[in-house]
Amino acid sequence: MRRVLGVLAVISVLLGACVAWGAEEPIRIGYLATLTGEGSTWGQHEQDGAVMAVEEINAAGGLLGRKVELVIYDVKGRAEDAINAARRLVTQDKVVAIGGTNYSSLNIAARPIIQEAQVPMIGSATTNPVVTVNPDTNEPWPYSFRICFTDPYQGLVMASYLYQKLGLKTAAIIGDVGSDYSEGMKQYFIETFEKLGGTVAGSWGFRGGDVDFRAQLTEVKAKAPQALAMPYFYKEMALTIKQAAELDFHPVFIGGDGYSPNMYEIAGDAMEGSWWVSHFDYDDPVLQPVLEKYRKRYGKEATEIGNVVFAYDIIYWIADAIQRAGKAEGPAVRDALESTKDLKLTHFTLTLDPKTHNPLNKPAAILQFRKGKPVYVETWQPQVTF
CATH class of the missing domain: 3.40.50.2300 (Response regulator)
Structure with a gap:
């Protein structure tokens, strides 16, 4: 140590x-x-x-x-x-x-x-x-x-933003099956998206440390979802986006606070237009x-x-x-x-x-990757009543 x-x-x-x-x-x-x-x-x-x-x-x-x-x-x-x-x-x-x-x-x-x-x-x-x-x-x-x-809140933000703000009705999700963080966010994303009226085309998994996501992405591409949710960490998310582009698969990507601006070093311009839930407007x-x-x-x-x-x-x-x-x-x-x-x-x-020992009413910032950097778009508090 x-x-x-x-x-x-x-x-x-x-x-x-x-x-x-x-x-x-x-x-x-x-x-x-x-x-x-x-x-x-x-x-x-x-x-x-x-x-x-x-x-x-x-x-x-x-x-x-x-x-x-x-x-x-x-x-x-x-x-x-x-x-x-x-x-x-x-x-x-x-x-x-x-x-x-x-x-x-x-x-x-x-x-x-x-x-x-x-x-x-x-x-x-x-x-x-x-x-x-x-x-x-x-x-x-x-x-x-x-x-x-929290993760439930992030999952809710991701799902509601895709459905209520961007108007997307179908989504798929990939998660790290060994991560409490990823599994919690995935669960609440699926629940929220479906309750809002959206269709989740499927859920795929990997293990932390994996670097090849082409098998999962090939199956996801066959389902043709409008969006792909990625509730995991920046290295794996960057590789997911990069390998999706290599497979000519270009859904709307959205991820949570596992995001890092350093992802661009891996994914490059394939990140253009991707959406991110953040704790901050940088x-x-x-x-x-x-x-x-x-x-x-x-x-x-x-x-x-x-x-x-x-x-x-x-x-x-x-x-x-x-x-x-x-x-x-x-x-x-x-x-x-x-x-x-x-x-x-x-x-x-x-x-x-x-x-709960959580901050009360903490808003989420929505970022979009534009021209090589994350750009603040808006603060989003989901309008969800269920």
Whole structure:
């Protein structure tokens, strides 16, 4: 397990020269990010966003008169690494809260650890409902939170946008059969599309790590659906689009928040006209101050804007909870997180639903790929009554 602390140790020394810290131990906040392996572009940007936020908080005087120390572990996109990292954070590093991961399955795997230790954890793009809600009781897991919307909502947005906005009546869907994220979104897409009156021509599957989707695409093409829904991650979605074009198959593509602008490196112009459900309008003026800070801090442009902002806002949400709790202890911070109301963050104003530990009424941004880049089209809140 690689512990990413070198840069942060330097930051702490520099800030220590400017801020008169008390004799108390620093307040430690953990962060779990996929820094290597599949999805590392997301995790690296989340690390960057979290570091920026902690630097700013310390420069402003820390929390409760104490310095904040950020402890980051690379979970490599794997459940076993997330479990081990969460265990180290709560037993050795004594963190009071944890940010990350951006994978539902990893947060679900780590949940028993944080529950037992009574340390709250906030997922970034962890959209599966089970991350925060016990499906057996319909009650929230006490120490599990998220800053994003959920898979059912994404599936509903994708289906309703195709049917109600674009007027498409037939669709097919391909999913990762080993992914909680993909399976949850697929289920709600199919249910919503059919209830609206659409026809789902079929559902096809693959296993994470697969790189050849031609067999599935050949069968999908034979059904001639108007649209193809892809509730999975960016590498596989990019390969799906690229290989569909090679088969001369050009449906309307739509995908969820597993999307990445870096997909263009794989799929190229075959992405033109594709639709994406996003947590953000990447050109939204409210994001620009954070992105400008990113450019100054790291000397480059952020390519995974959403992950930078998610992590940055998670740290500020935790900081707000610690301040309102008046003490840096897991149960008190948990209570403060659950009671969050009208907290102005970078990308939205957060009020938490205590019954689900999800943000209330968080809208979805619809993007379309045009001339080599994603373009914001509109904010979409489905008009669905069933």
